[in-house]
Amino acid sequence: MNAVYYFSGSGNSRRVAEALAQALGVVAQDITLGGVSGEEQVAAVVFPVYCQNIPKNVVRFLKTLRAPYAVLIATFGRISFGNVICEAEALTDATVIAAACVPMGHSFLQEEYGFDVSLLAPLLARIQAPQPATLSASEKDAFADIFPALRSRIGMRISKAADCNRCGLCDTQCPTGAMQSGKIGASCIRCMRCVSLCPKKALRPRPRRILKRYLLRNRNRICTPIYYL
Ligand SMILES: Cc1cc2nc3c(=O)[nH]c(=O)nc-3n(C[C@H](O)[C@H](O)[C@H](O)COP(=O)(O)O)c2cc1C
Ligand code: SF4
Ligand code: SF4
Structure with missing residues (x-):
């Protein structure tokens, strides 16, 4: 098997x-x-x-x-x-x-x-x-191991819109336990799981301009x- x-x-x-x-x-x-x-x-x-x-x-x-x-x-x-x-x-x-x-x-x-x-x-x-x-x-890359999760958090903001109905789905799906009904804690690794699973599309990702430019270019x-x- x-x-x-x-x-x-x-x-x-x-x-x-x-x-x-x-x-x-x-x-x-x-x-x-x-x-x-x-x-x-x-x-x-x-x-x-x-x-x-x-x-x-x-x-x-x-x-x-x-x-x-x-x-x-x-x-x-x-x-x-x-x-x-x-x-x-x-x-x-x-x-x-x-x-x-x-x-x-x-x-x-x-x-x-x-x-x-x-x-x-x-x-x-x-x-x-x-x-x-x-x-x-x-x-x-030499810098790859330098606070990777922190760099992701700085580069990508996620904000919660008023559409959130506090269903709690994102809490149960978060791999790091960082999420509490749309409120994101410091252990977030910016995996985007909550963003893609939220049934209300209430979590809005906004990459910083410098990160977006880097991603589009590469x-x-x-x-x-x-x-x-
Ligand atoms: C926090 C974070 C860091 C990432 N770092 C890289 C990277 O170093 N190189 C790369 O090519 N893609 C990177 N990606 C893109 C993912 O590896 C890629 O989209 C992957 O297929 C996502 O798989 P998933 O949808 O199963 O999470 C990163 C994505 C995230 C969310
Ligand atoms: S999954 Fe979406 S609607 Fe449900 S608690 Fe999380 S952010 Fe709010
Ligand atoms: S982005 Fe990933 S780690 Fe961060 S709160 Fe959402 S599900 Fe959890």
């Missing part, structure tokens, strides 16, 4: 995880809602790249992985993915049999960007016939998937 786990802020990693899960005949499990690694042979873990790093909740999840084999898939906003695959591999006892960095729309730009399911073919083939993948370190830096097989 195989399993697909994911964390997703703005929905990209969820889309990839659900496509992979469908191809494998399983249901993708959201780690924010309690997906727990069990007895599976191959565990695929799909997650977004945040400031060239692995989100902290995914770091914690990777450390608990029980499966003998793992497939790692990082989605990123076509700018950079640091060294997340090697860093993720170092966190788990599982043997990584395949990995990929998949370019998607950038969460901060709220842009539509297509995802072609056929991109998963090399990973699916490896799951059918597991063998250790060859991983190679990739370049990470968003097509890497547009093809990188595989590690």
Whole structure:
């Protein structure tokens, strides 16, 4: 039996995880809602790249992985993915049999960007016939580890509009416990999950001009998937 786990802020990693899960005949499990690694042979873990790093909740999840084999898939906003695959591999006892960095729309730009399911073919083939993948370190900017979450908070403001009806959905979906009915605390990592899930569209993201300019200028830096097989 195989399993697909994911964390997703703005929905990209969820889309990839659900496509992979469908191809494998399983249901993708959201780690924010309690997906727990069990007895599976191959565990695929799909997650977004945040400031060239692995989100902290995914770091914690990777450390608990029980499966003998793992497939790692990082989605990123076509700018950079640091060294997340090697860093993720170092966190788990599982043997990584395949990995990929998949370019998607950038969460901060709220842009539509297509995802072609056929991109998963090399990973699916490896799951059918597991063998250790060859991983190679990739370049990470020198500043990437300097307070990444703080830099995201400074760059992206999120304000709550009067439309909020205090339903509390954002509280239960926040991966860091930063949210209280539309009021955002200091542990926010700006994953945008609350923004995309709010049924009233009451959470309004506003990137600072300098960040927006940077994202627009660089968003097509890497547009093809990188595989590690
Ligand atoms: C806080 C934050 C930091 C990000 N940092 C990067 C980055 O360093 N490089 C990049 O290419 N994309 C970056 N992105 C874009 C996401 O990696 C990309 O949109 C990803 O597919 C989002 O997946 P999700 O929708 O599952 O959250 C960042 C997004 C967020 C919210
Ligand atoms: S999900 Fe939206 S409407 Fe519900 S509490 Fe949060 S901000 Fe308010
Ligand atoms: S409050 Fe911050 S960390 Fe929590 S869901 Fe919203 S953007 Fe993500």
